[in-house]
Amino acid sequence: MAASVGARAMAAAIHPSVALGSCRDRPRPQRAAAGAGAAACMTVTHSRKSSSLLEKGAGDGRDEWRAVPDLWRSCSERYGKRVALVDPRRDPPIRMTYLQVEEAILNFAEAMRSLGVSPDEHVALFADNSCRWLIADQGIMAMGAANAVRGSRSSDEELVYILKHSDSVALVIDTPELLKRLEARFNDSLSLKFVVLLWGQKPESFAFPVFTYEECISLGQKSREKPGTTSALPIQPQDVATIVYTSGTTGNPKGVMLTHANIIHQMKYLDQCIQPVPGDRFLSLLPPWHMYERVAEYFTFTRGIEQVYTSVKFLKDDLQAYPTQYFVSVPLVYDTLYSGVQKQLSKASGLRRALVMGFMAISSFFKDLKRISEGRSLTRAREHPNRLECFLAGVMAMILSPLHFLGDKIVFSKIRAAIGIRKAGISGGGSLPKHVDKFFEVVGITLLNGYGLTESSPVVSTRAFSDNVLGTVGMPLRETEVKIVDPESRKTLANGNKGIVTVRGPQVMKGYYKNPDATQKAIDGDGWLDTGDLGWVAPVWKTGAARKCGGMLVLEGRAKETIVLSTGENVEPTEIEEAALQSSLIDQIMVVGQDQRRLGALIVASKDTAATSANDLKSLVREELQRCTSSCSFQIGPFVIVNEPFTMENGLLTPTMKLRRDAILTRYRNQIDYLFNKTL
Template structure:
């Protein structure tokens, strides 16, 4: 395989020339397609226009836009000229614009529409390096130093005639360690970090992808295109000759039926939403239909469960005795045989209609960006929609581990990605647990080394050294290696909370804001792999003496929670600078203060893991009914 992405895309445009590469939603329910050759030609012409504007190899160029065909044209053109893009979604804030563009030393920026253009112009006084703005949508009467993408494509055609071989020379000169992109993490501590990913990083993801994708596949793009997970998936689709159809949350339900995708990248929230929709429709159905569905699902559960057990693809956290395996295998075979006929019959009559919600042709979906709830995971895999949960992070381009159709162990994120090394390190002793003779099913911190590990954080050597040591990247996640050689994620050692939507939230700024209240003594924010944030609060007893003389009594009084919840919502809001996903939706009042040597370190910092383990039942209760 080629060592730079531009060569891979150039080759694909030749091999799959007239095949559809992208589907663009037009009026009504019609998708208009663009071929590989057409896409490559447009990107090449845009690349020539960038060269004519003076863009240099290695220069950072921002793209502030959401999923659309013009995004990929800009991305490919920047890549082909040897520059490095700095992507972000169209929902950027003033802070995002000024901090990221200045930190990355951006001189040229692509913007999606007039709204984003106006945001950039509003902050232009604080963007001393910015020289050129390119608008992705058609527009008249552009201000000075602004260009329209399609106008540039036309101008690029003319420049290409003068130097027809220049683009190939640029592509051939790109080295594997040259920067492909800088993606800024969406931290809330004030200063996001720029993750530097090279051509080598992304090529490794294409080269070792264990899931077969072919020109016969149809892929729906729904996740934010500037996130590395969706972006790598689109590069895989381009390199393998299959067509990507751009959709949106608003139109996804209809688009799935129109496109009938065979594969897609997804997030846990999508499957939760579809699952909730199926259950809601089931509740409205007649008693006979509910009985039929439940019967169909029962036999699907028995058939698939026993088949997975026979294939040794059920979660194994203990070393199993051979005689027990043989007995279990005998019963599994019986269950599989007796459930096979009713399963296949009811699958064709009932479950097929459920699969039609996703178009009826989906042979798999890779889910990333957060943990897939176990019951949702089971449900879709049992009804015949394989959800292949994966694990990774922006700093690893992103995949570290992923399930495949052959290694689909529910409850895990699958085997380790080819070419990747992992070690699991004890938090207590800092010794390596895995790999090792007795390292299976033991919890520790996950470290990873491989060709997908980032080059570092842009202009931040201190932060880079904190996370990478001797080539090993500390993920901050806790995991165990199962006896079927699959990785299971069990928590986080770092403080970052990843919500079910995939949003990263730093709890410290939220907690710092909350403890400013005279009503709150201590607080810890929770919500890992959940839909929303919650807070465990130790109230300041002096402020609640009318509700009790001691903390347990005050904590149990309903008025305490009512007052504190109002206080929390007042402090953590848009008016105080917090984003929607950073809002604290629910709280619980703790009956015991944090103590030194227990919940507190000698420096009086809260031991987050200790608090979460101690109050696990309370945390589980918060999310049980939500």
């Protein structure tokens, strides 16, 4: 049902905005003259393609969704006056209800149509996390186009590559500063119908027509008020909704084509992980173009949550100012929260520190025993069940429980209050270090780890409140199949055996844009996606310490990251790197050693060590490496401390904070060669 005139007028007074229609225009209109403003837009008569649910308001159930923006019709009907978005760092701060968000999306969609974007065309969206990113994202989809997305921290070369490779006909961009960065790299081969600035003022002159966000919203609103809208065909679930360029640790990024059906699968079934209720608050920190953050947002909006935008700079303050029921982030952020607690603890008096560490040790042992007695001990998953062990673990856990609950009352409750996560943290987008996983368990904050990749929209599996087995990434989502195959023979392996993780289900991508060869390599003739990850599925036991682990997926690194020593031994570097990062002296580390007799490492030391002499620092780091990695299968031999951190800006980290191993190896080739040659 379309929003009433009164509701529209009220919404427009706060944030001009159209009743949501996922519409697509067929004929392509003439391009506006360079430098034209909003008033110079052409009025074009053409057919439309739309989301029948959003446009006509027919029903509001998730089973009726055909296009991603359909969710806003459901949300506006159910949660209309509830606050959907809070962007507190804007001037002035922005608050928008579900009705206002729906109106803004519809107005943006109509503006895209009026400016000449046709169905199935592509619009580049280069911006960071904000309420306007969401409106632009959904507005582009709602009129039947697909967006090609990326953030401002990517290199200029990468952004221009995506703009051209995606065949985008228009560009929606974050700020004038980012536009100026890219302008120098534009050339005659680039043809854009227009540019939209989400924030800031447009330049006085530019090679293409430039519109501000406010002009787009106003244009869309005026266009929607005109009579004579033509009939529309529905967007199809198999239509491409977005092209997401993979972070990629080597070469140019590949454009992953995700359909509306791919994403709707996630919107329907992420309740396997969490069940938010209307009014629950989420803090949004991650890049919104990353599919992990993106589908988490889409899903939680369907439950009527309030989303608050934050940033790394303000995260600590915002966790206190806006206590959140759920927090979606990557392992690095949870590791940072863990390190913050450790740092505060190191400043405490000797007695206080000893008290906290004592309770931590007791509660860690208590939790280990609870896992065994309750059948959630992954370490026993490959062993024959032992009922007596479970019984004895239960008895010992009962004995220790008073001390654990005392520690919870006087220590862990204060840590929970300081971190500010009320119900659960959700981790994805990378490997969750074991020590971080255990820390959150001990202090009583539920941490739900999941697994996926861009090519699977992204979630493949996730832990749940009822089945939160540490060390796993949980059970596959509904309608999702997971199969472990031998890397060489490609034969299916039995549960408990490590191999390549392959996935099949409704969330698997349509393919790589303009790259059929890569698509064919990634997805076989039966629809199985080769993830390139190594893992195994926990065997099913009816009794014993691992009786509730059966069927859960366990990851053990990337096939391409495996280091093969000259001895023929295979080493998964991530296990060692995660262990080493427990040290407060080590900020970043990359294990090296391909074709060598032993492992080495490149290490970025903590900023807190700046005043330490080089020789002393090396001795301290050596001691920390030995302490932290003593339980690993392989130890680090020689290492070098590098002065420059691995960052996105210098090309050594992906946008999701993963190491670009090939780039790091190339940059530090001489140091690595010297490292091993001097130890011969």
